[in-house]
């Protein structure tokens with residue numbers, strides 16, 4: 453079969469492309485940057501389309517010649533200046549679905565989200581519901597899939613949860629009544645492949661989730677145990693702190709934000725029978741998500757979730773202090789100790805910057821890593837800040853740190 457997958461560079465889309473190829477299907481991968489997709493899978497035909505602009509039927513129709521199945525996995529986690537839910541979640545999918553009717557595509561599968569609701573206060577969930585309605589009213593074999601939270605070690609929200617699970621106290625937010633019913637990425641992908649190749653569930657909304665809902669606190673404790681970390685006491689977090697953090701998360705584009713908190717708060721759940729039927733066996737449950745061999749890696753990833761902002765805050769405080777001349781002059785610390793601390797922080801920055809190079813905008817990180825490493829080498833070479841070269845490098849420090857912090861935010 454020829455299957456067109458949109459969002460083919462995403463968490464779900466990329467794994468789906470691999471699974472479809474493994475089953476012998478011909479896959480057309482649609483992505484904003486087809487070069488990125490080519491790097492992920494050399495066996496995929498790629499097309500570059502930006503959903504923000506592809507809001508007319510004619511943007512899609514020429515791509516659908518001979519296509520049997522379309523699977524739309526595009527989704528925004530946050531609205532950005534040039535990327536609105538209205539275009540990416542509603543208008544472009546509507547144009548795509550209409551083009552599928554014209555082109556005679558056999559089946560269209562649209563990935564929505566458990567909790568999608570036209571009356572939701574969350575613009576994300578309301579836009580998801582609008583796309584679902586657009587698909588289901590067309591004369592087409594359309595299937596809306598609403599997955600619950602998807603578990604994969606590289607999923608941003610899962611990293612955030614693992615970060616919470618690795619804290620010295622397990623947070624119990626807002627009374628702790630919330631539940632999660634996560635589904636493992638492998639199970640979700642297997643269900644999507646099955647749906648692509650069958651005729652079952654036409655013109656329906658199907659909810660895919662793990663076998664049972666977990667209280668948030670129990671879910672965190674279970675993840676912590678799976679990461680081979682010793683149990684710790686709980687810490688009740690008042691609702692106002694959770695809401696303020698969520699509001700901050702929306703502004704700073706964190707995985708935990710007002711949309712995700714609304715979803716966690718409403719705790720949508722479903723009985724897992726469709727997932728089991730599609731898989732042909734029970735789905736993995738949360739206590740089976742982290743395999744023994746993954747525990748160590750998961751532990752360091754999870755700690756990084758809160759260590760990184762702490763390091764960034766420390767760096768920013770150090771450099772800003774340096775910039776306004778507070779540090780080390782006003783600290784009263786011996787000059788050499790201050791220089792060594794500066795060097796150690798620069799080393800930290802270089803390590804972080806190099807670590808971040810695995811992300812996109814490689815040139816940006818390379819530039820910063822080189823600049824910060826030069827600063828470090830200069831510090832270790834023993835020049836005192838009062839001497840010419842190092843003092844000018846020190847002067848560049850705050851600017852580098854601020855650029856680094858801004859760049860790091862932009863890549864999230």
Ligand SMILES: NC(=O)c1ccc[n+]([C@@H]2O[C@H](COP(=O)([O-])OP(=O)(O)OC[C@H]3O[C@@H](n4cnc5c(N)ncnc54)[C@H](OP(=O)(O)O)[C@@H]3O)[C@@H](O)[C@H]2O)c1
Nearest residue numbers: 459461462463464484502503504526527565599600601602
């Ligand atoms: N992950 C979960 O826990 C979860 C749970 C329930 C529902 N879902 C839904 O499942 C879908 C996929 O989720 P995911 O976790 O795979 O998300 P993801 O990793 O963020 O992937 C989103 C995909 O959408 C693409 N995209 C974003 N804006 C685009 C645009 N303007 N034009 C073209 N492509 C664009 C991204 O391309 P780039 O790589 O170029 O950015 C990426 O390929 C989303 O609709 C999400 O709401 C996810």
